Amino acid sequence: xxxxxxxxxxxxxxxxxxxxxxxxxxxxxxxxxxxxxxxxxxxxxxxxxxxxxxxxxxxxxxxxxxxxxxxxxxxxxxxxxxxxxxxxxxxxxxxxxxxxxxxxxxxxxxxxxxxxxxxxxxxxxxxxxxxxxxxxxxxxxxxxxxxxxxxxxxxxxxxxxxxxxxxxxxxxxxxxxxxxxxxxxxxxxxxxxxxxxxxxxxxxxxxxxxxxxxxxxxxxxxxxxxxxxxxxxxxxxxxxxxxxxxxxxxxxxxxxxxxxxxxxxxxxxxxxxxxxxxxxxxxxxxxxxxxxxxxxxxxxxxxxxxxxxxxxxxxxxxxxxxxxxxxxxxxxxxxxxxxxxxxxxxxxxxxxxxxxxxxxxxxxxxxxxxxxxxxxxxxxxxxxxxxxxxxxxxxxxxxxxxxxxxxxxxxxxxxxxxxxxxxxxxxxxxxxxxxxxxxxxxxxxxxxxxxxxxxxxxxxxxxxxxxxxxxxxxxxxxxxxxxxxxxxxxxxxxxxxxxxxxxxxxxxxxxxxxxxxxxxxxxxxxxxxxxxxxxxxxxxxxxxxxxxxxxxxxxxxxxxxxxxxxxxxxxxxxxxxxxxxxxxxxxxxxxxxxxxxxxxxxxxxxxxxxxxxxxxxxxxxxxxxxxxxxxxxxxxxxxxxxxxxxxxxxxxxxxxxxxxxxxxxxxxxxxxxxxxxxxxxxxxxxxxxxxxxxxxxxxxx
Numbered sequence: 001x002x003x004x005x006x007x008x009x010x011x012x013x014x015x016x017x018x019x020x021x022x023x024x025x026x027x028x029x030x031x032x033x034x035x036x037x038x039x040x041x042x043x044x045x046x047x048x049x050x051x052x053x054x055x056x057x058x059x060x061x062x063x064x065x066x067x068x069x070x071x072x073x074x075x076x077x078x079x080x081x082x083x084x085x086x087x088x089x090x091x092x093x094x095x096x097x098x099x100x101x102x103x104x105x106x107x108x109x110x111x112x113x114x115x116x117x118x119x120x121x122x123x124x125x126x127x128x129x130x131x132x133x134x135x136x137x138x139x140x141x142x143x144x145x146x147x148x149x150x151x152x153x154x155x156x157x158x159x160x161x162x163x164x165x166x167x168x169x170x171x172x173x174x175x176x177x178x179x180x181x182x183x184x185x186x187x188x189x190x191x192x193x194x195x196x197x198x199x200x201x202x203x204x205x206x207x208x209x210x211x212x213x214x215x216x217x218x219x220x221x222x223x224x225x226x227x228x229x230x231x232x233x234x235x236x237x238x239x240x241x242x243x244x245x246x247x248x249x250x251x252x253x254x255x256x257x258x259x260x261x262x263x264x265x266x267x268x269x270x271x272x273x274x275x276x277x278x279x280x281x282x283x284x285x286x287x288x289x290x291x292x293x294x295x296x297x298x299x300x301x302x303x304x305x306x307x308x309x310x311x312x313x314x315x316x317x318x319x320x321x322x323x324x325x326x327x328x329x330x331x332x333x334x335x336x337x338x339x340x341x342x343x344x345x346x347x348x349x350x351x352x353x354x355x356x357x358x359x360x361x362x363x364x365x366x367x368x369x370x371x372x373x374x375x376x377x378x379x380x381x382x383x384x385x386x387x388x389x390x391x392x393x394x395x396x397x398x399x400x401x402x403x404x405x406x407x408x409x410x411x412x413x414x415x416x417x418x419x420x421x422x423x424x425x426x427x428x429x430x431x432x433x434x435x436x437x438x439x440x441x442x443x444x445x446x447x448x449x450x451x452x453x454x455x456x457x458x459x460x461x462x463x464x465x466x467x468x469x470x471x472x473x474x475x476x477x478x479x480x481x482x483x484x485x486x487x488x489x490x491x492x493x494x495x496x497x498x499x500x501x502x503x504x505x506x507x508x509x510x511x512x513x514x515x516x517x518x519x520x521x522x523x524x525x526x527x528x529x530x531x532x533x534x535x536x537x538x539x540x541x542x543x544x545x546x547x548x549x550x551x552x553x554x555x556x557x558x559x560x561x562x563x564x565x566x567x568x569x570x571x572x573x574x575x576x577x578x579x580x581x582x583x584x585x586x587x588x589x590x591x592x593x594x595x596x597x598x599x600x601x602x603x604x605x606x607x608x609x610x611x612x613x614x615x616x617x618x619x620x621x622x623x624x625x626x627x628x629x630x631x632x633x634x635x636x637x638x639x640x641x642x643x644x645x646x647x648x649x650x651x652x653x654x655x656x657x658x659x660x661x662x663x664x665x666x667x668x669x670x671x672x673x674x675x676x677x678x679x680x681x682x683x684x685x686x687x688x689x690x691x692x693x694x695x696x697x698x699x700x701x
Contacts, residue, residue, distance in 0.1 A: 038160030042072050042150045047142060047164035050183040052175045054140055054166045057133045060174075061183055062164060064088055064101075064146055066123040072152045073120040076106035078229055078268075080116035080236045082598035083155065084654075086125060086148035093140045095132025102126040104189035105271050105284035106227060112602055113676070115237035116151075117227055124186045141165045155595045191269045194285040196248070200266050205255045207234065207266065209287070212248040222273040222280070224251060226287065229267040232258035232661045257681055258661065265289070307463045311470025346479030348423045350472040352430025357468035360434070361461050383520045386615070387529060389435065390513040394533055395540070397506035404540040430472065512617075519614040519649045539563075592646030594654060597673075604675045606641045606700055611659065611669040614649040618686060619668040626688040639697055641672075674700050 037046030043066050050061040064086065066074055075083040090098045104124060109116040129142070147159040194211075201208040209226060224242045228234045238254040251270075255263075271284045398404055510533075518526050590596065592609055600607050610627060612619035626632055627643075636643050646655045648667050659669055662683060670684035682696050 037162055040150070040156075040158050040160075042069050042156065043067065043074070043148070043158060045146060045148070045158075045160055045162060047144060047162045048179045049164060049166060049177055050180055052166070052177045053169040053173065054131050054135065055169060055171050055174050056131055056135045058171075058174075059128055059130045062127050062129055062142065063179075063183070063186070064123075064125040064127070064144070064162070066119070066148065068119070068121055068123065068150065070121075072150050073109055073116075073118045074123050074148050074150050075116065075118040076227070077101070077103050078117055078227065078231055079149075080109070080118075080231075081114035082111070082594070082601075083116055083118065083151060084149045084157075084594060086123075086146060088125070088127070089145045091143040091145070092129075093135075093142075095135075096140070096142070097130045099128040099130075102128070102190055104186055105191055105269050108225065110237070111153075113237060114598075114602065117236070124182075124189075126183075126186060126190070135168050137168050139165055139167050149595070155598070157595070189284065191284040191286045194270070194287065198287060198289055200289050202255075202263050207253040207255060207263070209251040209253060209266070209270075210248065211251075211270075221249065222275060224249070224270070224272040226251060226253055227269045227271065228256075229269070231657075232256045233263070233266070233268075303463060304466045307466035308470040308473075311467040312473055314467075314471050315474055342479045344423065345426045346472075346476050349426040349430045349475055350469070352427035353434055353472045354430075354465060354468040356431045356434035357464045358461060361464035365457055365460055383517060383525075386513055386517050386520065390510055390517065390529070391532070391536060392432075393506050393513065394510045394536060397503045397510065398537060398540055400503035400506065401500060403537065404544040433471070434468070516615040516649070589643045589645040592644045592655070594658075597644065600642050600644075601673060606639065606675050607644060607671075607673040608636065608641050609644045609646060609669075609671045609673070611646040611648060611655060611667050611671075613647065613667050616648075616667050622668060622670075622688040626690055626693060629690070632690060632693055635694065635697065639700070641697065641700075672696050672700070 037044065039045075045067075046065050048063050048065050050063075054060065066086075068074060075085050077085045079085055086101075088101065092098060102125070104119075104126070106117040106119060109118050109120070131140075142164045144162045145159065146162055147157070149155055149157050196211055199210045199212070201210070221242070225240055226234070228236075233256055235254040235256045240254075241252045243250040243252070265288070267288050268286075269284050270287050271282065273280050273282045514526070514529065517529060521529075589610070592611070597607060597609065610619075610623070612623065614620075633643075635641075646652075646658070648655045659665060659667070662669060662671065662681075668686055670688065672682035672684060674680075674682070682699055684692060684696055
């Protein structure tokens with residue numbers, strides 16, 4: 001039926017409001033589709049299956065499929081110089097198991113002087129699903145929360161809730177879906193085990209990857225490229241030089257920003273095109289090779305030396321002083337005893353330090369193996385841990401002030417040193433010293449800890465033990481050298497005054513911990529915490545003044561302590577995180593974000609990034625006396641250097657990944673990015689001075 005133009009125009013005008021509403025809805029950031037996927041202005045994302053149904057006990061392939069508009073792209077598991085890989089968080093029916101993402105080999109995506117790895121037009125991220133042996137008939141639904149970054153010149157983070165429903169069928173009844181042929185094609189893009197031997201040599205700033213095979217006709221290979229599985233191993237934008245040899249082929253690759261780290265493994269995907277009579281075929285093979293162990297022992301001994309020296313320097317860091325000053329007082333008290341007692345006291349203190357480091361190392365390694373992005377000082381990212389540590393230090397301060405006592409001081413300041421309690425005191429002094437040392441990162445520690453997390457568990461534990469031995473070393477030497485005792489002051493009444501004076505560094509530690517907690521929880525939780533300190537002081541004072549009274553008074557005293565303990569326990573479960581964590585320090589800075597940093601670098605900006613945390617004493621000192629000063633801030637402004645700050649006070653997996661990229665396991669980390677992305681990033685030391693910062697800025701020229 002023909003429609004006259006005037007009637008058509010009237011129809012369009014009549015439905016114009018409806019059309020506008022539809023266009024507005026389509027232009028929203030994310031909205032659900034009828035198939036359980038999502039549509040954004042740049043990507044249509046959906047879950048698709050290789051099969052039309054599910055069988056009990058069988059495995060099948062599903063994929064997170066991105067249909068990307070022209071000119072835009074998303075990323076591979078190693079995004080290259082910028083970007084972030086897509087992530088999937090599954091919500092599956094009982095008994096279903098999802099594999100890790102199987103990544104088809106990517107394409108190179110040059111952006112100015114940078115090189116990214118990812119997918120344009122479309123992306124297929126494959127996951128193998130395994131159904132349980134018994135499934136109720138009907139229909140199952142696979143759900144996933146997906147996050148991805150889509151980029152052209154600018155980058156836009158997107159996310160959406162996806163779902164896929166499939167009927168349950170009897171065995172042998174499953175049928176291929178409409179996507180079956182595409183799945184078969186994508187499987188050809190998954191890296192395969194290499195059918196030939198490979199060898200790796202590292203010399204200076206170059207990796208030499210050698211392939212040896214009679215079946216590998218290197219003369220027919222085209223466009224050979226190695227995609228590293230991890231950022232920083234190679235320089236992504238650098239040309240990879242292929243050389244034909246009698247035994248096969250050699251690929252020389254320039255090392256990336258992590259070249260300061262010893263390379264023990266090379267993982268990635270080697271992609272090349274091969275000219276065959278039927279045409280050009282592109283193949284992808286997995287590379288997962290260990291380097292020859294010829295120089296490994298020397299490298300390990302160097303790292304162990306760094307760990308020992310870092311632990312030794314930890315004794316002079318400000319966060320450790322309040323506790324180690326108590327140890328010094330204990331040494332003065334025991335100096336007049338038999339040498340064997342002095343040595344045993346030192347051994348027990350060292351044992352406490354070493355056991356604590358082993359526990360922290362084991363917890364860190366287990367949590368990281370479970371997928372947690374954590375590092376040195378991770379326990380202080382927990383408000384509950386900070387609160388418990390605040391209580392402990394406050395109770396010790398009250399004891400040193402004489403508000404309460406429990407026989408003799410468990411920190412080794414009592415008078416009856418002939419009993420076993422001094423050894424218990426020495427052990428827990430070592431434990432407490434390690435706990436309060438975690439906010440500090442001494443020189444050489446960053447390199448040792450960064451190396452530890454990339455090594456097998458036994459190597460990591462040895463590095464942590466070296467850290468502990470370094471921390472206990474001064475006290476071991478003092479206790480094991482009897483001749484030094486004559487230079488120590490004699491015990492006397494002055495020690496009581498010193499003991500009381502040492503309570504004030506402990507109170508200062510409590511004040512600092514409360515400030516850290518204020519960065520992590522809301523104001524109401526902070527108020528409850530302050531009130532809990534009042535109740536603790538009241539309970540201990542009441543108990544101290546009634547413990548020698550009659551039985552009638554001891555019962556109320558015990559009840560008071562129980563009430564205080566109950567209130568403290570209930571507070572642990574009522575801590576609420578702060579809605580927005582304020583940045584540490586007062587100086588002007590840009591909040592760190594990987595996309596913002598990439599944009600600054602693409603614009604040719606010079607950038608100084610300060611990775612810090614409210615509980616990191618070293619970080620705060622550097623900001624107060626160096627980075628936050630008027631001189632350095634003026635210097636940065638005059639030199640047109642953008643100052644960014646990454647706050648690691650609370651857990652942040654993105655910042656943890658950056659720390660790993662630069663061989664660190666904790667803050668502080670200071671990175672100075674030149675305007676030319678081809679130049680190396682300047683990594684500043686952990687302890688800063690104004691001169692160090694100025695000399696680093698001069699290198700930008």
